[in-house]
Amino acid sequence: MAGNEQPIDLMLKSPKQQRAKLTVRLIFESTAQIILREGIDRLTTNRIAEVAGFSVGTLYQYFRNKEAILLAMVSHEKDLMIAELDALFARTEGQTLSERVTALVDFLMQTFYQRRAIRRTIARAIFSQQPLPSLYSVIAAVENHLAALFMASQTDGMRPLTPVAAYVASRGLIGTLRAGILEQSPWAGTEALRAELRRMMMAILSAD
Amino acid sequence: MAGNEQPIDLMLKSPKQQRAKLTVRLIFESTAQIILREGIDRLTTNRIAEVAGFSVGTLYQYFRNKEAILLAMVSHEKDLMIAELDALFARTEGQTLSERVTALVDFLMQTFYQRRAIRRTIARAIFSQQPLPSLYSVIAAVENHLAALFMASQTDGMRPLTPVAAYVASRGLIGTLRAGILEQSPWAGTEALRAELRRMMMAILSAD
Amino acid sequence: MAGNEQPIDLMLKSPKQQRAKLTVRLIFESTAQIILREGIDRLTTNRIAEVAGFSVGTLYQYFRNKEAILLAMVSHEKDLMIAELDALFARTEGQTLSERVTALVDFLMQTFYQRRAIRRTIARAIFSQQPLPSLYSVIAAVENHLAALFMASQTDGMRPLTPVAAYVASRGLIGTLRAGILEQSPWAGTEALRAELRRMMMAILSAD
Amino acid sequence: MAGNEQPIDLMLKSPKQQRAKLTVRLIFESTAQIILREGIDRLTTNRIAEVAGFSVGTLYQYFRNKEAILLAMVSHEKDLMIAELDALFARTEGQTLSERVTALVDFLMQTFYQRRAIRRTIARAIFSQQPLPSLYSVIAAVENHLAALFMASQTDGMRPLTPVAAYVASRGLIGTLRAGILEQSPWAGTEALRAELRRMMMAILSAD
DNA sequence: CATGAATGAGCATTCATTCAT
DNA sequence: GATGAATGAATGCTCATTCAT
Numbered sequence: 001m002a003g004n005e006q007p008i009d010l011m012l013k014s015p016k017q018q019r020a021k022l023t024v025r026l027i028f029e030s031t032a033q034i035i036l037r038e039g040i041d042r043l044t045t046n047r048i049a050e051v052a053g054f055s056v057g058t059l060y061q062y063f064r065n066k067e068a069i070l071l072a073m074v075s076h077e078k079d080l081m082i083a084e085l086d087a088l089f090a091r092t093e094g095q096t097l098s099e100r101v102t103a104l105v106d107f108l109m110q111t112f113y114q115r116r117a118i119r120r121t122i123a124r125a126i127f128s129q130q131p132l133p134s135l136y137s138v139i140a141a142v143e144n145h146l147a148a149l150f151m152a153s154q155t156d157g158m159r160p161l162t163p164v165a166a167y168v169a170s171r172g173l174i175g176t177l178r179a180g181i182l183e184q185s186p187w188a189g190t191e192a193l194r195a196e197l198r199r200m201m202m203a204i205l206s207a208d
Numbered sequence: 209m210a211g212n213e214q215p216i217d218l219m220l221k222s223p224k225q226q227r228a229k230l231t232v233r234l235i236f237e238s239t240a241q242i243i244l245r246e247g248i249d250r251l252t253t254n255r256i257a258e259v260a261g262f263s264v265g266t267l268y269q270y271f272r273n274k275e276a277i278l279l280a281m282v283s284h285e286k287d288l289m290i291a292e293l294d295a296l297f298a299r300t301e302g303q304t305l306s307e308r309v310t311a312l313v314d315f316l317m318q319t320f321y322q323r324r325a326i327r328r329t330i331a332r333a334i335f336s337q338q339p340l341p342s343l344y345s346v347i348a349a350v351e352n353h354l355a356a357l358f359m360a361s362q363t364d365g366m367r368p369l370t371p372v373a374a375y376v377a378s379r380g381l382i383g384t385l386r387a388g389i390l391e392q393s394p395w396a397g398t399e400a401l402r403a404e405l406r407r408m409m410m411a412i413l414s415a416d
Numbered sequence: 417m418a419g420n421e422q423p424i425d426l427m428l429k430s431p432k433q434q435r436a437k438l439t440v441r442l443i444f445e446s447t448a449q450i451i452l453r454e455g456i457d458r459l460t461t462n463r464i465a466e467v468a469g470f471s472v473g474t475l476y477q478y479f480r481n482k483e484a485i486l487l488a489m490v491s492h493e494k495d496l497m498i499a500e501l502d503a504l505f506a507r508t509e510g511q512t513l514s515e516r517v518t519a520l521v522d523f524l525m526q527t528f529y530q531r532r533a534i535r536r537t538i539a540r541a542i543f544s545q546q547p548l549p550s551l552y553s554v555i556a557a558v559e560n561h562l563a564a565l566f567m568a569s570q571t572d573g574m575r576p577l578t579p580v581a582a583y584v585a586s587r588g589l590i591g592t593l594r595a596g597i598l599e600q601s602p603w604a605g606t607e608a609l610r611a612e613l614r615r616m617m618m619a620i621l622s623a624d
Numbered sequence: 625m626a627g628n629e630q631p632i633d634l635m636l637k638s639p640k641q642q643r644a645k646l647t648v649r650l651i652f653e654s655t656a657q658i659i660l661r662e663g664i665d666r667l668t669t670n671r672i673a674e675v676a677g678f679s680v681g682t683l684y685q686y687f688r689n690k691e692a693i694l695l696a697m698v699s700h701e702k703d704l705m706i707a708e709l710d711a712l713f714a715r716t717e718g719q720t721l722s723e724r725v726t727a728l729v730d731f732l733m734q735t736f737y738q739r740r741a742i743r744r745t746i747a748r749a750i751f752s753q754q755p756l757p758s759l760y761s762v763i764a765a766v767e768n769h770l771a772a773l774f775m776a777s778q779t780d781g782m783r784p785l786t787p788v789a790a791y792v793a794s795r796g797l798i799g800t801l802r803a804g805i806l807e808q809s810p811w812a813g814t815e816a817l818r819a820e821l822r823r824m825m826m827a828i829l830s831a832d
Numbered sequence: 833c834a835t836g837a838a839t840g841a842g843c844a845t846t847c848a849t850t851c852a853t
Numbered sequence: 854g855a856t857g858a859a860t861g862a863a864t865g866c867t868c869a870t871t872c873a874t
Contacts, residue, residue, distance in 0.1 A: 049836090054834075054835085055834060057834060
């Protein structure tokens with residue numbers, strides 16, 4: 001389920017050669033760096049090219065337009081995240097509900113609040129800044145995947161989840177984490193929040 | 209509690225006369241209409257004036273700049289929403305936890321998914337589009353108020369809430385509703401979602 | 417020669433009444449104050465009216481347009497200055513050339529560098545800021561008057577001046593003072609400059 | 625001495641290629657032409673681009689903003705003028721005071737009143753129109769340089785000049801020429817004025 | 833493939849002036 | 854006379870995108 005399906009039509013050429021792969025990575029890194037250091041307002045195609053160290057024209061050899069760059073970055077992150085969620089659920093197979101919830105909350109807290117700059121930067125750009133609705137369907141894919149994992153991972157002491165229930169469980173969790181970033185909440189990243197999220201998820205997922 | 213900290217410094221002149229009040233309302237309505245019908249990308253000051261039926265200059269007689277218009281709209285909505293939440297909690301004082309949760313979820317579902325165009329439009333603009341961090345602190349005010357109400361409204365069968373717990377309860381609820389808008393989820397506005405949200409809130413708020 | 421000829425068609429109504437006179441003075445004072453305190457860029461008709469304490473409309477009851485306000489102010493200053501020059505030359509009639517030059521230089525140093533804010537402000541506005549060529553003919557009137565006074569005031573030890581000579585003498589003196597303001601020269605207002613200007617004028621005006 | 629402190633930070637990119645050099649020259653010429661033919665009020669960035677025959681964007685590829693264009697033009701003229709003054713003083717080394725003064729006055733009369741349109745245009749723009757104090761420090765540099773040359777060029781029959789004396793000598797001369805432009809004086813450019821300026825400078829510079 | 837100069841539609845904002853009340 | 858809300862043309866500037874070299 002960790003789909004490589006997206007990037008294909010986002011990239012004008014498949015990065016077969018080393019050079020091309022390097023270029024795309026440079027574009028992503030420059031983009032993330034600019035957002036992080038100068039703010040999303042300063043994110044212009046010319047600036048990306050400048051920071052990446054080549055010409056604007058080259059950018060357009062790899063991406064149809066500016067939006068495609070962000071979309072590709074996000075899509076890449078989505079793939080990583082989905083793969084990590086899959087691994088997490090597989091790894092915790094057979095553990096108690098409490099252990100699995102703890103593992104999930106820890107992973108998401110880490111992802112949202114503690115990962116290295118690039119990923120955090122992207123997350124903030126997606127959540128708070130972009131007038132690009134298309135980005136949202138990509139992030140929703142992660143939440144849908146999480147919901148699917150909830151439904152597929154019946155565990156002792158967990159109530160059977162309907163699709164809506166899985167929807168609410170996934171959005172309740174991720175929505176809270178997202179709010180922390182959007183509001184720049186002081187709770188973001190704290191142990192207190194981690195404990196409370198565990199409790200919330202247990203309450204939501206436990207059989208009555 | 210519904211704040212008289214009105215848009216005082218958002219508006220350049222206080223609308224003393226009927227004419228002025230009408231003008232401000234027209235600006236708000238035109239802004240909402242444009243966002244709704246043409247997308248936030250097409251929201252330009254000249255377009256607002258054009259739709260509202262007067263000159264750009266007039267816009268700037270009432271608002272310092274474009275951002276101030278959105279901020280004033282949002283701030284106004286925030287005040288209304290906080291007032292309505294206060295009324296709701298006051299009105300349901302003495303009812304059971306289940307009844308109060310039902311009332312709250314109904315109110316928020318209505319607000320997020322069914323209210324008249326203007327409010328929905330604003331909600332979407334805030335949540336999904338704007339690169340205006342300032343807007344966020346306004347919306348966070350509503351969520352903070354809700355968290356405060358949770359703490360202040362001890363009800364039979366409800367567990368005592370710490371500040372983090374209230375934070376998670378408010379963001380879990382509103383974050384889920386917001387996701388519905390952002391993703392344009394098919395669950396948005398459905399009875400199934402309403403029921404599930406009630407269940408989630410009961411799970412979160414009930415004493416163990 | 418101290419001409420009241422100008423202001424007549426600059427003012428839409430002759431300030432016969434006390435009220436009108438006060439209004440015009442208020443406009444002048446507000447204008448000077450704004451230039452002084454906020455810079456000429458902030459000098460807008462609305463701001464003038466605001467500072468003066470009445471409405472923009474009233475401004476236009478007294479002056480055809482913005483330019484007319486500055487023109488009238490300058491013209492007023494010109495009349496004062498010409499009258500003072502006349503008085504100076506009359507007062508020093510019969511004195512030695514050196515004494516008269518000293519008196520003239522002292523008067524102009526005072527006027528350009530030491531007078532109270534309003535006049536200095538106006539001088540700077542005229543000399544350095546205004547894209548209003550019409551203002552220049554007004555200030556040239558002062559220099560022409562000075563040239564005429566040079567020619568008319570033959571004094572012992574002074575060479576007979578042709579019109580060009582008088583032109584050069586007046587512009588050499590005033591041009592140097594003006595440069596001091598424009599460049600914000602450190603020499604502006606110093607005793608050293610005063611002494612040197614005296615020497616220059618003596619050199620220019622003395623018989624060989 | 626003609627300064628390599630070129631417009632380095634006035635220009636966004638240094639014109640390395642032929643195309644670029646041509647573009648910058650075109651910008652200067654169009655700017656001068658507009659000021660000359662339509663007045664400085666009509667000098668807009670879009671108009672400059674239109675006259676130069678390319679798009680506004682191009683303007684901003686070479687200059688940070690409108691002010692920078694004027695500043696660069698003036699700065700360029702300043703460098704030329706200082707170089708010419710240096711050459712003039714070097715060339716006339718060893719000549720009599722009278723000959724050197726004649727050469728200087730001739731050069732400045734030519735520069736202020738007879739040079740080709742571009743330079744005259746710039747001179748007028750600097751002296752009479754712009755609310756740009758920054759322009760003034762550039763022009764003051766020429767006058768300061770002239771003052772320094774006066775002090776450094778002791779000649780037979782010339783009195784030793786103190787810094788103030790050199791200041792007054794340079795401003796007296798240039799101030800008079802400037803007045804001719806500002807007032808659009810009929811004396812501007814005449815032989816009579818030339819002769820009188822020579823006499824004034826001899827009077828100022830000669831030993832008693 | 834890469835370049836980067838050129839494009840130009842489009843935007844937010846200002847402010848002298850008018851005119852209905 | 855006085856008011857001040859309304860006007861709207863005009864301005865400086867940006868930036869995603871193109872295409873000749």
